[in-house]
Amino acid sequence: MPVRINPSILAADFAHLATELDRISSADAVHVDVMDNHFVPNLTFGIPVVERLLQVTELPLDMHLMITDVDRWAPTFAELGVFSVTFHAEATDEPVALARRLRQIGARAGLAIKPGTPVEPYLEVLAEFDQLLVMTVEPGFGGQSFMPETMSKLVAAREVASRSGLDVWLQVDGGINEQTIEVAARAGADTFVAGSSVFGADDAGAQVQLLRQRALEHTHVA
Ligand SMILES: O=C(CO)[C@@H](O)[C@H](O)COP(=O)(O)O
Ligand SMILES: [Co+2]
Numbered sequence: 001m002p003v004r005i006n007p008s009i010l011a012a013d014f015a016h017l018a019t020e021l022d023r024i025s026s027a028d029a030v031h032v033d034v035m036d037n038h039f040v041p042n043l044t045f046g047i048p049v050v051e052r053l054l055q056v057t058e059l060p061l062d063m064h065l066m067i068t069d070v071d072r073w074a075p076t077f078a079e080l081g082v083f084s085v086t087f088h089a090e091a092t093d094e095p096v097a098l099a100r101r102l103r104q105i106g107a108r109a110g111l112a113i114k115p116g117t118p119v120e121p122y123l124e125v126l127a128e129f130d131q132l133l134v135m136t137v138e139p140g141f142g143g144q145s146f147m148p149e150t151m152s153k154l155v156a157a158r159e160v161a162s163r164s165g166l167d168v169w170l171q172v173d174g175g176i177n178e179q180t181i182e183v184a185a186r187a188g189a190d191t192f193v194a195g196s197s198v199f200g201a202d203d204a205g206a207q208v209q210l211l212r213q214r215a216l217e218h219t220h221v222a
Helices: 014-022 047-056 070-079 095-105 148-164 180-187 204-218
Strands: 004-007 030-035 061-066 084-088 108-113 131-135 169-173 191-194
Touching: 004 030, 004 204, 014 047, 030 047, 047 061, 047 070, 061 070, 061 108, 070 084, 070 095, 084 095, 084 131, 095 108, 131 148, 148 169, 148 180, 180 191, 180 204, 191 204
Parallel strands: 004 191, 030 061, 061 084, 084 108, 108 131, 131 169, 169 191
Antiparallel strands: none
C-alpha cells in the first residue's frame, strides 16, 4: 500500500514560503492548517495565502480546517482548486452533507476528529469521505507530543475500511516523527502529516524520505 507524507507548513518559515515548499518537493502534498481562534486558540492562514500557495507550488494542497464555520468556508476553499478539504466533525451537525458538497465541487472530502472525539459514530458513514484525519495532538499548535492513546481509533477505522473494501485514506496529524510514524503505520495510518520534524530538519527532503521509509517498513495494510 502506498504511504503519503504531507509536511505541514505551520512549521515553515513564513517569510519564505515558496522556498520552503521547494525543500519538500519529494512530499505527496502540502498540509495547510487553517485556524480561526474560535475552534482552536490560534490564528493562521486564510484564502489569500492559499491562493498564492496554489500559484507557487505544483504540490497538491491538503487543507486542514480548524475553524468553527465550516459550512461557510470549506466549500470556498474547495472552489479555489485545492486537492483536499478536511473539516472537523466537532464543527458541524451535517458532516455527510458537507462532504458531498466538497466532492461535488471536485475536492477530496476529509473528516477530522480531535483526540477526545470517538470514531465510532463516523465508521458507518466512512464511505462518504475520502480521508479520515485522526488527530494525534490537540489541534491548535505544532510541536506537541504524539498521543498514543488515539491509535485505537485508527485500528477501528482500518478494520472497517478493509472489511468494506473502502479506499479511504487514514491520516494522522501531530507529533509525527521517525519514531511515532512507526506506531501510527502499525495502527493502520497511510497518510502522515509532519510539521516540525520535516521543516526543523537540516535536509527537509531527506527527512520526508526517511519518514516514508519508516512508514513503509511498518505498514501492515496490503
Ligand atoms: O493541525 C496541526 C496542529 O493543530 C498540525 O498539522 C501541526 O502543524 C503538526 O505539527 P507537528 O506536530 O508535526 O509539529
Ligand atoms: Co493539521
